[in-house]
Amino acid sequence: MTAKKYNSVFFYPALLLLMLIIVLSLSLGAVRIPLWDTFRAIGEIISKKSTESDPYIVILNLRILRTMLAGIVGASLASAGAVFQGLFRNPLADPYIIGTSSGSAFGAVLAIVLGWTVSIPGFSAISAMAFLGGIIATLAVYLITGVFGSRGDTVTLLLAGTALSSLFSSLIAILVAIKDKQLHQAYFWLLGSFSGRGLGELLVLLIPALLGFIAALASSRILDLFSAGDESVIMLGLDPGKARLVIGAAMALTISASVSTAGSIGFIGLIAPHIARRFVGPVHKWLIPASAVTGAIMLIAADLTARTLVPPVELPVGAVTALIGAPYFLYKISKHGLRSL
Amino acid sequence: MKQLPCTDAVSMHISELSGGYPGIPVFHNASIEARSGDIVTILGPNGSGKTTLLKTILGLLKAFSGTVTLCNTNMQKATPGERARIVAWVPQLFEPTWSYSVYDIVSQGRFIHAGPWKQFSRQDQEAIHAALAAMDLLEHAETPINELSGGQARRVLIARALAQMTPIIALDEPAAHLDPGRQIELMDILQNLAHEGKTILISLHDINLAYRIATEAVLIKPDGTVLSGKPEKIFDPHNLETVYETEFFHGFNEFIGKFSLPLSRSKDLPKNPQNID
Numbered sequence: 001m002t003a004k005k006y007n008s009v010f011f012y013p014a015l016l017l018l019m020l021i022i023v024l025s026l027s028l029g030a031v032r033i034p035l036w037d038t039f040r041a042i043g044e045i046i047s048k049k050s051t052e053s054d055p056y057i058v059i060l061n062l063r064i065l066r067t068m069l070a071g072i073v074g075a076s077l078a079s080a081g082a083v084f085q086g087l088f089r090n091p092l093a094d095p096y097i098i099g100t101s102s103g104s105a106f107g108a109v110l111a112i113v114l115g116w117t118v119s120i121p122g123f124s125a126i127s128a129m130a131f132l133g134g135i136i137a138t139l140a141v142y143l144i145t146g147v148f149g150s151r152g153d154t155v156t157l158l159l160a161g162t163a164l165s166s167l168f169s170s171l172i173a174i175l176v177a178i179k180d181k182q183l184h185q186a187y188f189w190l191l192g193s194f195s196g197r198g199l200g201e202l203l204v205l206l207i208p209a210l211l212g213f214i215a216a217l218a219s220s221r222i223l224d225l226f227s228a229g230d231e232s233v234i235m236l237g238l239d240p241g242k243a244r245l246v247i248g249a250a251m252a253l254t255i256s257a258s259v260s261t262a263g264s265i266g267f268i269g270l271i272a273p274h275i276a277r278r279f280v281g282p283v284h285k286w287l288i289p290a291s292a293v294t295g296a297i298m299l300i301a302a303d304l305t306a307r308t309l310v311p312p313v314e315l316p317v318g319a320v321t322a323l324i325g326a327p328y329f330l331y332k333i334s335k336h337g338l339r340s341l
Numbered sequence: 342m343k344q345l346p347c348t349d350a351v352s353m354h355i356s357e358l359s360g361g362y363p364g365i366p367v368f369h370n371a372s373i374e375a376r377s378g379d380i381v382t383i384l385g386p387n388g389s390g391k392t393t394l395l396k397t398i399l400g401l402l403k404a405f406s407g408t409v410t411l412c413n414t415n416m417q418k419a420t421p422g423e424r425a426r427i428v429a430w431v432p433q434l435f436e437p438t439w440s441y442s443v444y445d446i447v448s449q450g451r452f453i454h455a456g457p458w459k460q461f462s463r464q465d466q467e468a469i470h471a472a473l474a475a476m477d478l479l480e481h482a483e484t485p486i487n488e489l490s491g492g493q494a495r496r497v498l499i500a501r502a503l504a505q506m507t508p509i510i511a512l513d514e515p516a517a518h519l520d521p522g523r524q525i526e527l528m529d530i531l532q533n534l535a536h537e538g539k540t541i542l543i544s545l546h547d548i549n550l551a552y553r554i555a556t557e558a559v560l561i562k563p564d565g566t567v568l569s570g571k572p573e574k575i576f577d578p579h580n581l582e583t584v585y586e587t588e589f590f591h592g593f594n595e596f597i598g599k600f601s602l603p604l605s606r607s608k609d610l611p612k613n614p615q616n617i618d
Contacts, residue, residue, distance in 0.1 A: 089438045091438070218457070218458060219457070221452065221457045221458070222457050224441070224449065225449055225452055227437045227438050227439055227441060228435070228437060228446075228449065229432070229435075229436075231396070231401050231430070231432065232430065232432055232435075233421075234401060234421045234424070234425075235399065235401070235421070235424065235425060235428070235429065235430035236421075236425055236449055236450065236452050236453065236505070237421050237422045237424070237425030237426070237452055237453035238425075238452065239420070239421050277439065281439075281440075281442075282438075282439030282440065282441055282445075283441065283445055
């Protein structure tokens, strides 16, 4: 891995790929819309000439929302993953593995069980509870791995994250079992899905996702410092404990917004930064946007796969990301070992 | 750019400092005083606490008792931001998780000046450039750090410390794993920095390197007692023998000055006068 292959080599092809996958995501599905009709209908929607009578437009409006959701959630999870990997100086850190995602999912489920379902654009009680759950899970991992004092080593981090995830997952399963009627099926929260999600979710997601992305970008120079080790961070002029706390909280915000939209989806936050790092190097001001684009591509592609692989059944999107992500990850580890990630 | 806060005062005043890890005292009663232009060498056998003493002086470890005042600032109470303006740190181990370029690492030294968001100013860029040039790294600026040799990597860290533009630089065994030529080169670099007015605090393994550069000497005995003072007084044959539990041949050469070569382990071997000739 070289340090600087920067920018144009990555971003132009990646954005092109993103466009392509968006078009595919709009055109493919239970009803296949020919490419030409897809473009024509998008043109009509943009120019507001659309007529409700056109069946393609109805489908497209739904698919556009869903594709946007998948793209934003993918970008959020991936940039949060890049941030966590930097903060913990650990290539295995990601929102799913360290427990933030399952903490958020538990918070969301609890809100539903308690009947707290108020929602206005940019805010919903469910996402607030998800945020709380995400913060608590992240704090717990911080405390367990002792990051306040020293560094989070890989093994402790993995064990703490896995244990916390199992704990929250079982709590979710218990709540779902007790209050089945109020909740989507358990797998929605545990594996994630974009099925039936739309404008309401998009409005709630948009602001925290944007804030989280800005926070991630704003942290990039700090994250570069973290690579040197906590003692060096202090001697370079930054309090690592405080920085972890503030940046971790900002990431919990964006992750919880993603989770209350689509459940907890694994592997995007883990793998997208690794792919991005191969192209743009480790410097976070490039790595974070590159991870976001990669994550968006990956999750739109995963959602497309989830709804077209075995029609008319829709698979949970998290099952697709794990199906592809887990083997990729194991392959990477077996080939290069942990250090090379 | 902010002026160096303490160029002509007593830059380092350490008084009866004791420290270690919770429940494990490591060193006692270190009293060290140094001015701008001084090179303070810390010698001591393996495990005697050179690194612990350094980290306590920097405020990375809590002192059990005593005070550390660097540039009129109490290091035990200073924030990371305050400390980073006073002293730059060249750690012994450096294993960045990802392969940043030499330029990226050296530019970390500007964090304290540029902060987390501002674009690097011209002064920042000039400081980085000057630091790279001083360490002979300009042609390696874009090289990933993990492709460098041990000696080059060490110079990258010193360049980072230079870019930080602090009146004091602390180095933890920077000569370890360097070949003799690189060691001498490094000592010359440090002496130049001292001539420019910096105070250098450095731990070393090699007594002869310390002879070469020390203007203030610190010796840590195996029991943690800290001796300190002028080199002539501290590098006394008797002191060295007790501290290292080793017999030395002490010589003098008109070109290289004083030198000491280890002869035998005084603890393990019975004293044999023939060995000393």
